[in-house]
Amino acid sequence: MKFEILDAPDFGCLRVRFDGAGEQLVAEAGAMVSMSSGLKLETKARGGLLAAAKRSVLGGESFFQNSYTSTGAGQEIILASGMEGDLREHALDVGQTLFLTGGNYLAHVGERFTVDTQFGGVKGLFSGTGLFLLRLSGPGTVFFNAYGALHEVDVGPEGYVVDTDHIVGFSDSLRYELRRFNGTKGLFASGEGFVCHFSGQGKLWLQTRSPRSLARFLDPFRPVQQSSSGGSSIADALGD
Amino acid sequence: MNVEIEYGPAQSWMRVGLKPGDAIQAEAGAMVRHSPGVEIDTRLNSGRRAGFFRKVLVFLTALLRKLFGGETMFINEFTAPSGGEVVLAPVMSGTIQRRTLREGERLFVQTGSYLASTGDIDTQLRWGGLRALFGGEGLILLECAGNGELFINSYGGITAVDVEGSYIVDTGHIVAFDGALDFKVRAIGGIKATLFSGEGLVCEFNGRGKVYVQSRNFKALVGWVSRYLW
């Protein structure tokens, strides 16, 4: 398989060219841009389709993946996320582990590559902040997105403080502690959500934009649920 | 007419220098700024050779789509009797590409990707399925033919794919394609695939020709940011 990242750093997408039959790539569901007709598509979900559907209905995190298998030489596929921004390739050796924000995962290759969504500890720590973490282990290669640009911080002994909405991933060698911004629960919202204090030695990947900020910006523009009638009238539409 | 595309490839806009007698038409809402001598005329994009009945049909379609929140087919035409400049931009971030059309050439452009045009280009609305008419999944295309310049915007970057045989593109990622290609809008696979794969409608292309694919998709943006709403 040959990998090419197109349109980075603003609209990174992944173009994969298969060399022969039987090659496989796993990707986030819904990421397919275009593909040769001969590629075989199979949908999987962590814990099985029904479990994932249940988690999704009950408001939990679900994680659907599609696997694409080639049936011949010369086939290709292009994959892209719904968010705009950069796309990076990261290889992990046997035993190497990385934490990645679930929403930023795009695809991976490697039969023995593991994507773990169920681990306790860290997951519990971040629940309530809206941060859904994956624990990735090699051998294999993962392709992940950033909302905006990807900014790398080499965390040193003095540590670094980040807004959790901007976390993309970090090495498993780092220690982390979650706090509210400003440390207090004061009467006036600071506008910041949670911050994470990283310490130790390791790499921290940040994205320069926050999905929650975009959601907050868009909220006033959303249609409003009509309580009684259930549909908007022509008069409403003209008056918009 | 002098056109410069600036701030590409991601935040592109086009600066149009108009001389007396020049005219450029652009989709409604595209105007960023203009010099005071520029005049704006709003009309329906029913195509240059539209007869009365076609104009009525396009008007009713446009009205329906405006009411249901879809693309309008109203365009603004900019002229400058004593010269001037107008700057045009699309709503989403991405690229603007200039494409010259000559007599005999045909290009299908997804309506959201039409930004502006000059010269004598005829555009006809085509759609893939009735649901597409009301802003749902599906393909709404402008079939463009004639003589002139087309300015096409993409959400994201543009990749030209040479189709030889059979190729599938998610409908939300189609910018434009050569008129010579056969195309069919369908669901990606069986019931399980359609429900769980997360993929919506796709367009299957057959034959030989170019398809212009954009690296981002409006519906995918909506799906992605929806997870962060409350």
Place this chain on the structure above:
Amino acid sequence: MQIDLLYKPSHTLARVVLQPGEGVRAESGAMVGMSPSLALSTDGPMAGGGFFKKLKRAVLSGETFFTNTFTATRAPGEVLLAPPLCGDMCVHDVRPGERLVIQGSNYVASPDTIDVDTQFQGFRRFFSGQSLFFLTAAGRGQVLLNGFGAIEALDIGEPYPDGRGRLIDTAELVLDTGHLVALTEGLDYEVTTVKSGLIASYFSGEGFVLRVRGRGRVYVQTRNREAFGREVGSALPAKQQ
């Protein structure tokens, strides 16, 4: 205070490096990351001190303008700032005697030597019903602005002293208000609709325009935040009343 703008122009990040004793005030929600040694304070409506001479909520939109101040104490430190939407940032040097009028959501940060006032009334009566409010910045120092898309610095009438802008060859400009980032106060401006008549305006798709005349600088963003908000927002799931 040193400001570096990284990853221009689509996903720009501002890295502000502060020397001991230096502080920067930033729009709430702008912090991406920072050195742990920086001191932090939140400036809400009850905050004392010189920042808000009179703070008043922007009545029409219900916007409340909050900032946080980051200060380096014993050691230098950095704070990374970013706006809520994709696009660029730029720095405008405010000189004594000059005021910069800024569309509220385009303000990112400024040091203490800049007074930011929310009392500007100039555009208010034209934007009722829309979530727009305006600030003015005066004093001496750098103001960090954001733009939705790329940012064009357009000089009208004469080149602006810092020489970084593009000079237009007419003395007047007509600008869609959704593309306005900021302008210097000396300019004459007037808000109108682009076409006369309700129906024409409705179908033209164009909103309000600003006619700008005189001498000064206008910052223009290449994308229209209101149009983007409407287009994407209207496709989102409905919310409860």
